[in-house]
Amino acid sequence: MSGDVPEPAFKAVSPIDGRHLDGDFVDASSTEIDNVVDHATQAAAAYGRLGKDQVARFLQAAATAIEALGEALIDRVHLETGLPRARLIGERGRTANQLRLFAEVVREGSWVDARIDTAIPDRQPVPKPDVRHVHRPLGPVVVFGASNFPLAFSTAGGDTASALAAGCPVVVKGHPAHPGTAALVAKAIRQAADSTGVPDGVFSLVQGRSFEVGRRLVTHPKIKAVGFTGSFRGGKAVFEYAQSRDEPIPVFAEMGSTNPVFVLPQAAATRAREIAKGLATSVSLGVGQFCTNPGLVFVQRSSSTHLLDDLRENVLVTPPGTMLTAGIKEAYDQGTRRLASTPGVINMATGQPEQGPNQAATVVFKTGLDSFLRHEELAGEVFGPSSMVVECEDKDEMLEAAQTLRGHLTASVHATPDDAQNYRDLLDVLESRVGRLILNGYPTGVEVCPSMVHGGPYPATTVPQSTSVGTNAIRRFVRPVCYQGFSDRLLPDALKNSNPLGIWRLINGRFTRAAVGAEPSG
């Protein structure tokens, strides 16, 4: 190999006007990557054994430090992404709230799934040993920042917050579309680590435009897991690199989806105006750049005349918006051109025209079930503010459509109580295809809470058994370890008899916060 040659520098480019922004960034060299990962590995043992209060303080300090970046952060993100300032202020709030929520989860402590089975020395035919179970961090995690949430799913986003909460050092591969944002946020996290006594190396940022930087990180033998949010192509490549390692590692890749919406007949007939408005808003929200963007809408022809008329009216007045990058805008144009030229597809409505570079207009297409089934690519995601209405003739066609769906993050159903009763079988089919099933709502807007599942069967994600949003996201970055025959002194605090952490534990099959030996009976 050629050794360590200097890599090309790059600058951030604003999608608003195409100009180069201040600041020079450089693709990380293999030496830099090795150093960063070594640093993270050295920090892993100490960080994995920090008290839960200290980890919680670190996460809270990170939230505060990000907020303290103030206007400078919002200005920079706006320039790098073209996203409106109001949206970015909201997203910053969500980012800080996520960190604080994980701080609460860590401080409460029961997430470690402590389980205790006490010994029965005189059991026949063999004694029962004392066995105790707890979750332990996997080790250094690589997080790929996403372009579409430059704050809430990037450098200090959900993957980073949950991996840090789990006790894993994090190496973020910054998204090249917002390197300045990444650098500002990384500085805030490192300040938070410093101020709370968290070991150096627990958080690092690596920049790079080249895919090679990501490949080196994922294939580094000391990396133990990967969090990724982005395209199917990118996620699949990362997944395959990870599987081809000498030691395959888990890749939690959220690769987007088309988020089918089903409008059932009574709902279409009685709530046409409201549903049409909601759909138009959801399709164009954030210039359609959400992984939960509703890209497919299934209706029945006989019940949806008003609904589609109203949808058309709403779309026609929808203003255009600036997309995240020139590349994303180009892909959107290609995608919508491909949809428009597919036989059997008609353009139902296009929103207000583009007014500047990298702006995209909302567009809604329409087709019948036959064309939809004949042209597999119509079911694929076009990232941006477009959606495809698929007209079905009857319930059977709707069911048939549902059965052809692959894995998605969400499915939404608009239904009156009678509809829901009549389409119980449709709900069952959809349940088997998605992570989140929404009744009379829209997929955009992902609540950060213990019940959230932002995941779903492949190809929506690579691990359908996980979520990347909500408190359960922490579980991705741990594995269970059990201790057999350990004395109290040698056990982790979570498993000591007296329950010094005050957490919920499963003792001999019963949930309790009591100490061992003091469990309630019955």
Added chain:
Amino acid sequence: MSGDVPEPAFKAVSPIDGRHLDGDFVDASSTEIDNVVDHATQAAAAYGRLGKDQVARFLQAAATAIEALGEALIDRVHLETGLPRARLIGERGRTANQLRLFAEVVREGSWVDARIDTAIPDRQPVPKPDVRHVHRPLGPVVVFGASNFPLAFSTAGGDTASALAAGCPVVVKGHPAHPGTAALVAKAIRQAADSTGVPDGVFSLVQGRSFEVGRRLVTHPKIKAVGFTGSFRGGKAVFEYAQSRDEPIPVFAEMGSTNPVFVLPQAAATRAREIAKGLATSVSLGVGQFCTNPGLVFVQRSSSTHLLDDLRENVLVTPPGTMLTAGIKEAYDQGTRRLASTPGVINMATGQPEQGPNQAATVVFKTGLDSFLRHEELAGEVFGPSSMVVECEDKDEMLEAAQTLRGHLTASVHATPDDAQNYRDLLDVLESRVGRLILNGYPTGVEVCPSMVHGGPYPATTVPQSTSVGTNAIRRFVRPVCYQGFSDRLLPDALKNSNPLGIWRLINGRFTRAAVGAEPSG
């Protein structure tokens, strides 16, 4: 392709005397495999929605039906595996107990991880939706029966019991070394399904000697997960087939390990006789055919003279045993010859000589850390009653040895309280390498309980985040689904307001068995 040609029949061969046993078995054709999987798929929806009491009754009935096979089962397993009858009676008990334990888990019901976050319609800036989370079955699961546990980890073993408990139909690929056992047990499970009203297709057995049968099952598009217990080579092949599918699916492969044992200086000096006896017993138990067989023993030269003398004495009088198949015996002979001929390795003791076909003698080798580090193959598993003692000079060498270890199911440490204090860092290194850490005990003997982790980092398993023994094994075969904005009537019972199942749930962040709205505060 050639279409469906008749596949060759085969007979079971007894390892005891090499004779062919009664009964003709046939490699399943691709048509048979398609039919079986279609059948399982059709059953999946109905089975996944059965009431928990009915699933529990089915599992209990399966346990009873297996016990009711009586002596005929024990006779057949003994002939097919050469395992002693007493061991098989014990293993039958464990198999029935596992099914009953999962019946209890299902009946209690809290394993589904029900989570409820209630709506806040007037939250600013956006309303908070009602979101509820529960685990749902993945769909049809293929289970590969293991040769070394013809009952407890084969047709009705831990993988089958946990997948059925999770609500997934199971297709067992019977192990070709015990097809008659597999057929008897399968019949019992189907009887149990019949008698408890469980849909046809929920359980099927497919026989086959050809690896092609397994490949077809794993790559069948309607199969949603795989449980596997066996060799690294077999597990890796299954894993790679599953990853190469259009829709990759999880493969929970437990591929064995060498289960390192560390005897610390004070323990070696003060408990030499007891540890030597325990080790010799553990190495030769079940003719060494356990995935938890201790294949590596690390000692310090200065403290282990008595220990090794005692170990030698114990091994010398250990009787030989019949291995499971001629192929396993051949591989054992090759493996031990390879160890014996590695430079720096000496044969420390060989047990009593073989007395019949396919019998294996216990053998313990010894080497120094230098040779161990120089010859990577010494760290690999030799399936059977052999073990390698590695003499270290001091604590640093022991730590160095531990740091070179890859993933294992278990690590055991023999230590006095002072030893444990002095070797805290060794315990920490071992914890990062295994699923189960044992203090002053032996790895063989895997307790079936909520705290058990029978798993570990790759290459011990393909999913370090799971266990294949114990109640948590059920979690492998489900994924989370959340319901947003659902009315009570449409929600699964586990998530209804009134908590009709009486299970533990996380309501707005608090564990409770109360109904929604009646949670304790504070």
